[in-house]
Amino acid sequence: MSAAKPLIYRRLELALAALLTAILALDIACPLPQPAAESPTLTVLAADGTPLRAWPGDDGAQRQPTTPEAVSPRYLAALLHYEDRWFRWHPGVNPVALARAAWQWARHGRIVSGGSTLTMQVARLVDDKATGRTVPAKLRQIARALQLELHYSKHEILTLYLNLAPMGGPLEGVETASRAYLGKGAAELSLAEAALLVALPQSPTRLRPDRAVQAAQAARDKVLTRMQTLGVWPAAEVADAKLERVFAPPLRARWLAPLAAERLRQQARRAGDSPAVIQTTLDAGLQARLEQLLTDRLNTLPDANSMAALVVDNRTLEVRGYAGSADFTDARRGAHVDMVRAHRSPGSTLKPFLYAMALDEGLIHSESLLIDAPQNFGGYAPGNFQADFSGPVSVSEALQRSLNVPAVDLLDRLGPERFAGRLRNAGLRLRMPANAAPNLSLILGGGSTSLEELVGAYTALARGGLAGKARLTPQEPARETRLMSEGAAFIVREILENGGRPGNPFREGNQRVAWKTGTSFGFRDAWALGVTDRYTFGVWIGRPDGTPNPGHFGANSAAPLLRDLAAALGPEGLSNQARQQLAPRHQPASVSAQAICWPLGTAEAATPASHCLQRRTAWTLDGAVPPTLPDRLQPTSLVEAAWTQGGRRVTPDCAPDASRAESVRWPTLLGPFLDAARLDPIARLPWAPGCAPRTPSAQALRIVGLEPGTVLRPSPGQLDVTLRLQAIGAQQGMSWLLDGQLAGSSEQAGAVLALTLRQAGPHALTALDGRGRWARVGFEVQAPAPRSRL
Numbered sequence: 001m002s003a004a005k006p007l008i009y010r011r012l013e014l015a016l017a018a019l020l021t022a023i024l025a026l027d028i029a030c031p032l033p034q035p036a037a038e039s040p041t042l043t044v045l046a047a048d049g050t051p052l053r054a055w056p057g058d059d060g061a062q063r064q065p066t067t068p069e070a071v072s073p074r075y076l077a078a079l080l081h082y083e084d085r086w087f088r089w090h091p092g093v094n095p096v097a098l099a100r101a102a103w104q105w106a107r108h109g110r111i112v113s114g115g116s117t118l119t120m121q122v123a124r125l126v127d128d129k130a131t132g133r134t135v136p137a138k139l140r141q142i143a144r145a146l147q148l149e150l151h152y153s154k155h156e157i158l159t160l161y162l163n164l165a166p167m168g169g170p171l172e173g174v175e176t177a178s179r180a181y182l183g184k185g186a187a188e189l190s191l192a193e194a195a196l197l198v199a200l201p202q203s204p205t206r207l208r209p210d211r212a213v214q215a216a217q218a219a220r221d222k223v224l225t226r227m228q229t230l231g232v233w234p235a236a237e238v239a240d241a242k243l244e245r246v247f248a249p250p251l252r253a254r255w256l257a258p259l260a261a262e263r264l265r266q267q268a269r270r271a272g273d274s275p276a277v278i279q280t281t282l283d284a285g286l287q288a289r290l291e292q293l294l295t296d297r298l299n300t301l302p303d304a305n306s307m308a309a310l311v312v313d314n315r316t317l318e319v320r321g322y323a324g325s326a327d328f329t330d331a332r333r334g335a336h337v338d339m340v341r342a343h344r345s346p347g348s349t350l351k352p353f354l355y356a357m358a359l360d361e362g363l364i365h366s367e368s369l370l371i372d373a374p375q376n377f378g379g380y381a382p383g384n385f386q387a388d389f390s391g392p393v394s395v396s397e398a399l400q401r402s403l404n405v406p407a408v409d410l411l412d413r414l415g416p417e418r419f420a421g422r423l424r425n426a427g428l429r430l431r432m433p434a435n436a437a438p439n440l441s442l443i444l445g446g447g448s449t450s451l452e453e454l455v456g457a458y459t460a461l462a463r464g465g466l467a468g469k470a471r472l473t474p475q476e477p478a479r480e481t482r483l484m485s486e487g488a489a490f491i492v493r494e495i496l497e498n499g500g501r502p503g504n505p506f507r508e509g510n511q512r513v514a515w516k517t518g519t520s521f522g523f524r525d526a527w528a529l530g531v532t533d534r535y536t537f538g539v540w541i542g543r544p545d546g547t548p549n550p551g552h553f554g555a556n557s558a559a560p561l562l563r564d565l566a567a568a569l570g571p572e573g574l575s576n577q578a579r580q581q582l583a584p585r586h587q588p589a590s591v592s593a594q595a596i597c598w599p600l601g602t603a604e605a606a607t608p609a610s611h612c613l614q615r616r617t618a619w620t621l622d623g624a625v626p627p628t629l630p631d632r633l634q635p636t637s638l639v640e641a642a643w644t645q646g647g648r649r650v651t652p653d654c655a656p657d658a659s660r661a662e663s664v665r666w667p668t669l670l671g672p673f674l675d676a677a678r679l680d681p682i683a684r685l686p687w688a689p690g691c692a693p694r695t696p697s698a699q700a701l702r703i704v705g706l707e708p709g710t711v712l713r714p715s716p717g718q719l720d721v722t723l724r725l726q727a728i729g730a731q732q733g734m735s736w737l738l739d740g741q742l743a744g745s746s747e748q749a750g751a752v753l754a755l756t757l758r759q760a761g762p763h764a765l766t767a768l769d770g771r772g773r774w775a776r777v778g779f780e781v782q783a784p785a786p787r788s789r790l
Contacts, residue, residue, distance in 0.1 A: 032147040035127045042268075043176075047318075047474075050284035051179050053261035056170055066175040068158050071186045075194040076663070079735040081232050083221050084118040088154060091146035092119040092543050097293060105531040110537060112397055118144040119157055121460075123202075124578075125164040161220065168208035168505055169251050171311040181209050191233060191242040195223035208246040217246040229764055256287045259324030259338045271431035272709035280473055281318035286311065290321040297326075297561055301552075304332055304543050309565065310455045311537040316706035317459065317468040317478050320535070325544075334544030340452050342544070343431055345445035346555060347518025348385075348402045349454055350430075352425070353441055353460070355399050356484035356492045357422060359621050365594075366491050367394045369628045370406035371600050374668045374707040380440050381707035382408045383545040384575035385519065385553075388722060391673020392666065393597070394616065396495045402517065404444055411443045413629065420447070439577045445520045451527075451540050457483060458529050459536040461496070461514055465489040486533065487590035491619045493531060509559065513566045517554030525546050526559035535569050537562070556716070585729065594620045599666045601628035606615055611639065611664045633668040633702075633728070638664055642682045646747045649682065652690035654776050672705045672726035672752045701775035702728040703767050713756065713782040720758040721781060725765075726750060734768025757781050 043054040043064045056062045065146040068076060088096055091272060092468055094117050123144035124131045131137060167177035174197055178186040182193055191198070200207050200217035211215040215337040221242050255261070257280075264278045294307050301307070301451045311321035324338035358364045365580055373389045374381065382404045389405070390397075398406040411419060420430050420438040430447030432438065439446060460483040467483040484492070496514035511532050518527035526541040526549070541557045542549060548690055549557075595604035597612035603625040604612060618625075628638065642663035652658060663682040666674055677686050705725040712721045727734055730782075731748035744753045749769060757763070760783040768774045 010657050014789060017072045017371060019406050032144065034597055035785040039608075042265060042274075042277060044257075044264055045277060045279050046256070046282045046284035046287065047280065048284055050178075050184050050256070051283070052257045052287075053255045053284065054176075054279065055265065059403065061172045062176055062180075063163055063276075064168045064179065066159075066162055066173065066186060068155065068162065069175060071162060072189040074191055075186060075189050077232055078194050078198045078223055078227055078301040081117075081230055082226050083121070087118050087158075089340060090119075091116060092147075092149035093142050095119060112556060116141070116272055117145065118161055119148050121598065122160045122164065123148060123156055123339075125160070125166075136647065155385060166204040167197070167200050167443075168204040168210075169533075171251070178306040180251060183651070190241065190244070191224065191227075192220060192244040192246075195241065195245060196220040196225070199223050201715055203532050209246050210250050210561060220246060238401045250479050252442060256291065256329065257282055257285060257322050258328045259336070259340070260319070260322040262336075263338065264472065265342070270541065277345075278473065279475075281313075281320065281471055282322060283320040286321045286569070290323050290565065293327045293564050294323055298333075301541065302549065303556075304334070304545070304547070305541065305549065305552075306335075306337070306339060307542050307561070308451055308540045309537065309561075310340050310343075310451055311535055311565070311569065312455050312468075313461060314462040314531075314534060314536055317456075317471050317473075317480070317651075319470050319472045321537070322472070337544040339540055339542075341450050341546060343450055344540070344542070344546075345447070345449040345520035346449050346454060346528055347520045347525060348404070348407075348443075349518035349527050349529055350443055350445075351399055351402060351407050351570060352492050352496060352516055353405060353428075353457065353483065354411055354414065354486040355395060355495070356460075356465075357419065358395075359488040360415055360485050361414065361630065362624050362626050363410070363413060364395050365596065365601075365618045365620045365625060366495060367596055367601075368626065369393075369598050369667070370395060370398050370403075370667050372398065372403050372406055372666055373673065374705055374710060375405055375409060375632070375669065376707040377408060377412050377440055381406070381710050382440075382444060383710055383712065389673070389724070394618075398496050399492070401451050408440050409445045409629075411440055413755060417439055419443075422483065426457055426481045427452045427462070427469050427479070428467070433458050445518065445525075451538050454527070454529060455536055455538045458531055458538065460484055461489050461493040461531045462533065462536060463489075481757050485590065485621070485766060486588045487621045490591050491621065496531070504781040511566075511570055513563075515559070515562060515566075517559050518556075519553035522548040523550050523552055526554045526558040527560035528554055530562050530566055532569065537565055538564065538695075539570065547764065550697050551716075553716075567727065589621050590618055590635060592623065592667075593617055594625060594626060596620075599628055602625065608662075610680075611662070627666070629671075631667040639663075640663055644682060644685060645688065648688040648691070649685045650688045650691040651693055654688065657694075668728065669704055669752070671728070700719045701730055701767055701769060701773050703765065703775050703777050706729055706765060706779060708777050708779070710777075710779040711782060712782045714780065719784055720756050723755045723757065725753045725767075726753055727767040727775065730767070730769035734770075735768045737766040737768065742764075 024158045041055060041057045041063045046052055054062050057249050121142045123141045125780065127144050129140060163172060165171040166172055175186045177200065178189065180286055180589060196209060199222065202219065206212060207216045207219050214553045224238045224241055227233040229234050240440065253496060259626055260282065264607060267274055268278065290309055292309065294309065307326040309321065310319065313320050322340060324340045325335050326333055328335050370393050372393045373391065382403045393406060394402060416438040420442060425428060428449055430442060430449055432447050437655055456470050457467045464486040465482060465484040465488060466480040469479040493514045496516055497512045514531040516529050524542055529538040539558050539561050541552065549554055566639050595606050596602065596616055596618045597607040598614040598616060600607055604615060642653055642661050642665050643655065643658035644661065645658040650658045661682060664680045664685065703725060707724055716723050732749060733747045734749055734751060735742065736743045738754050743755060760781050762778055762780050764778050765774045766774055
């Protein structure tokens with residue numbers, strides 16, 4: 001007996017070794033299909049995990065990966081108690097359940113219950129040949145289940161089930177089903193919702209809650225009853241859960257930010273990556289409101305027009321809202337053209353950066369005197385959008401009203417190449433036509449850029465002068481570059497909010513919006529940019545193919561949408577934590593308010609009272625109060641010697657004993673826009689007979705108020721254009737001829753002519769003085785633009 005015992009042990013050992021060898025051989029010969037080899041899918045998520053857009057795999061399935069830790073404990077409890085209470089302990093199969101299934105098969109001649117464990121269900125999901133209710137399929141299931149337990153931990157097997165369980169239609173996995181049917185993540189399930197999703201894989205087609213409400217509810221209630229019977233969930237809670245109605249909207253593509261998602265998918269492809277999930281910085285709720293705003297405005301736009309909008313968090317530079325087109329389902333409107341990234345003419349939206357740079361260069365303060373009058377800059381004669389001119393304007397007025405000529409004048413002094421270089425360094429690249437260098441047209445939209453780059457640059461106004469690159473994913477680093485000083489950013493933002501007058505303090509309560517519009521040449525692009533304490537945002541409206549939209553411009557098309565967007569982003573909806581994160585507004589130490597005087601532009605404290613013809617209060621930077629920019633036509637001092645005698649003006653040659661004084665003059669080009677009340681008191685005095693200075697006869701006449709080649713268009717809603725004109729250097733009276741016909745005359749050579757033009761087409765204006773000298777200007781009047789439908 002004792003001799004036989006070792007023999008029995010040896011045989012048992014050999015049998016066990018043979019069994020293990022057979023199992024390993026079978027495992028090698030019939031390798032377990034790798035779940036990772038499933039057709040890959042991609043889901044792009046909002047910051048809170050809300051799916052924005054999903055791409056199914058090659059098999060058509062949609063899966064959003066999850067883990068047991070990210071799923072509601074209610075769901076896990078219902079799943080394990082209803083499907084497989086012994087999951088944590090069995091080796092992949094439940095012998096008791098299998099014995100019961102075998103007895104039922106022998107008794108009835110068919111499979112009544114499969115005795116499946118969760119592991120066996122996963123085996124069916126990873127091996128198509130293990131599906132079905134035949135005995136061979138069940139045996140294959142068992143073998144695969146044992147293989148799964150051999151290769152994977154219980155946690156990994158549970159994870160496979162959570163991601164591969166069929167949920168009806170193309171949906172696979174509990175997270176995908178929860179988002180599609182219930183509109184929430186699987187971490188937020190109620191008892192009733194958890195029970196519904198546990199029941200659904202039993203018959204995914206028959207129990208779809210969007211098609212078979214009664215069947216789905218009956219299956220859900222069965223799970224709830226089992227959980228009550230097992231004592232897992234209290235009877236009262238189960239009763240309340242059964243009162244919840246089963247409802248799910250029809251499965252269809254309910255995408256948010258589809259073009260932002262497509263952008264990230266393409267980026268991943270170019271990088272050679274195949275991620276299952278891409279996390280974004282987008283706010284799902286804000287994105288939904290943004291897209292609804294665009295949808296609500298679609299009927300105000302002509303066919304083939306689109307819109308785009310971008311919202312960036314100033315603190316983090318994260319993109320919170322991204323709409324690349326107005327309607328992703330309407331191909332007529334360029335649905336798939338991402339206008340957030342498209343390069344278009346920015347119109348006047350670059351002007352705030354020009355004024356900020358001029359502030360930093362010490363050229364201006366917020367109330368510096370600028371000239372809004374026709375000027376010619378080496379053959380470039382810009383006009384204003386509304387065709388008329390205002391004469392003397394401050395920096396604040398010029399920026400707030402988006403006047404063109406003062407901006408071109410300032411850019412000419414700053415330098416267009418320098419301006420473009422500063423913007424490029426801060427991430428806003430101005431793309432010029434082929435072989436073209438930066439020129440004065442830049443400030444009116446002569447280059448092209450994108451909405452994304454514009455919004456990134458505008459963040460500088462809320463971030464102390466630091467422009468940033470918008471971040472669409474949390475992994476992107478925060479990139480910021482100094483575009484302007486903190487003080488310049490403060491002053492420009494003040495101007496865009498309330499005109500830049502220091503006497504108008506920050507309002508309490510309601511948020512303030514610094515905003516700027518722009519319109520490109522030919523009404524092709526309408527822009528509006530806005531800045532609040534928390535967000536910087538921008539909108540674009542136009543046709544993606546670049547076709548003009550007469551009558552649609554920034555102020556009447558883009559600005560109303562921007563106002564609606566600002567209201568949707570208002571502080572009322574912010575949490576207390578979000579409010580605390582907002583940086584408090586403060587006036588930088590480099591900025592101060594000072595009284596200044598026109599026309600000299602100098603500080604009132606340093607200006608004689610007789611030279612202060614108009615007092616203003618200005619924001620100044622670093623204590624500097626730069627004087628008015630040099631007069632282009634008469635680059636001498638604005639303070640001139642003057643002689644008077646007996647209440648009349650004279651020359652020293654005419655009256656040697658006359659009193660000498662100093663008189664302040666305005667820049668020459670402003671002459672047509674000044675009435676007598678705004679002139680220096682000495683300049684208002686009449687000349688003594690025979691004592692007026694004579695202009696040398698060789699000096700040519702110059703028409704001020706209209707430049708050669710100017711193209712005029714009536715302001716929106718107007719039928720005519722009114723010009724204020726003056727002839728410099730005229731003597732002995734003036735006559736004005738329009739196309740050869742007398743348009744006006746005056747005995748005073750320097751008198752101003754108000755000329756109203758209505759007839760479209762080319763014209764010629766001639767100024768003729770009493771000595772026979774003349775000057776002529778050719779120009780064109782265009783027909784009024786058609787009214788927009790807004």
